[in-house]
Amino acid sequence: MTTVTTAPAGPETPTRRAAPRTRRRDRLRPWLYLMPAAAVLLPLFGYPISMLGLLSVFDYRQAQVSGGEPTTFVGFGNYAAVLGDRRFWSVLTQTAVFAAALVAATLAVGAALAVVLSRAGRVPRLLLSLAAMAAWAAPAMTGSTVWMFLFDTDLGLVNQVLGIEGFNWFYDRWVAFGVIGATVVWHSFPFVMVTLYAGIQAVPASILEAAELDGASAWQSFWRVLVPVLRPLITIVVIQSIIWDFKVFTQIYVMTDGGGIAGQNSVLNVYAYQTAFGSSEYGLGSAIGVVMTLILLAVTLLYIRALYRRGESL
């Protein structure tokens, strides 16, 4: 594990001894270096976030965007409309279920292959690393098109191999989610695999040898030794996966042509996007966006807590 190279803030920090004039300049200096980042992030990140909140409390539709009609403040009207809509709750539920399944699958595949990687010989290890890199690097867009082709009703390889020509994988809601999920996991397991593999490498071999001497099976030493030692790293990987899998957009949008039959494959962000740009209900779409952002922020707080619990100094 890399150790953080920050000196403890002892009383002998050089700024203390410096002359008062340079001290003030030194205090401003970090902000000077942060300025370019601020110049980009404040207008293009901070401002839109506040705008999102603002839009969500107004009645903002096509008529207001281009028709010049006055925008009216509706307070929490949009939120009431969203939360009172049964469709929202069904989308939220299937987003949660879909994301949970993705996280579980990504983690299972990634962790299993990380262990395999740590036990395989040089050449197989290199092959798997390269293949995983390729899947990782492939753009979500082209990954989607290839998997769509593989699962195509008439010309898809999968149907031909299984002998079920004419079966439409995107007709049933959960079958479609299954194919989309496989595509997403294909994209995202390499991150988990590589991170956990690095973690396993950092585990002192003596611990595993001791377990082996005590007669632990491979299965036991995985669950009883490796998992507890790697728990902090696993927590971070899980939370990162939750954040990514909750936001899946491109695969769903492309593979189901904007959310599937009657929007059956919508997850929250596809739903927000379609509400805003499909139905021109910008205020309503923003309200959904705010709800989604709040959910993700809650997860982020858990992430930061997990980081802190690892005794990290930020």
Next chain:
Amino acid sequence: MNRPRLAANTVAVTAAAVTVFPIYWMVLSAVKPAGEIRSLQARPWTLAPTLEHFRRVLGAEDFGRYLLNSAVVALSVVALSAVVAFLAAFAVTRFRFRFRTSVLIMFLVAQMVPAEALTIPLFFLIRDLGAVVPGVGLNTLGSLVLVHLAFSLPFATWMMRGFVAAVPEAIEEAAMIDGASRTVILWRVLFPLVAPGLVATSVFSFITAWNDFIFARTFIISATHNQTLPAALLVFFKPDENDWGGIMAASTLMTVPVLVFFVAVQRRLVAGLGGAVKD
């Protein structure tokens, strides 16, 4: 003794084959003659490779133009975010100052904000911005550069932080004793030392910009000549029958540059990610 090793090797090779198969199938389908693609007995090889799909895609559908647009956007984002992220990472690793932790947490939180939710306000922002500053409004490549820069910066800074922290401060102190100015130390001493990390970070910025679908789809409405690859790919999906040969050729053209980048820097990437995640 050797049984577990053999099992691990078998699983590793099988997993590698399964993982790489979709990419193999994409490239294969891109060079298969149209007749073979339409055949109901697909074969995992072809005896008559052809470039007809690439020719059609690059010629008739003007894909070369979109390829160029994507490259211009992605490379601009890479150059800008490398410099900006380097400076920001320098600030948060080499100085102890008030609100430093808050700044770091903001960089972390910014990575979590769903881009899709921000598309709505960003759409209006870009529309209004275009009225004031030509070149960054709707339907321009500039708008994509700006937005991708904002979205790649938090992660780039977070990752650069690990690389800057890994350079011993003693090197900078030695340069300072030798009489080098802060600017010289920053650009002549530190910058070359973190260059490998910068490359790894750039790959991420490149991928963010290159792979983006949602902003290209939302901002580039009418100016088709400013379309980028992902949105342009949708042209090949037709209601009656998808042009799979064309789609696979276009997908290949879009995947190969990223793949080359990724594999070229994979070692540093893993080191960088380890640093970003671990320290």
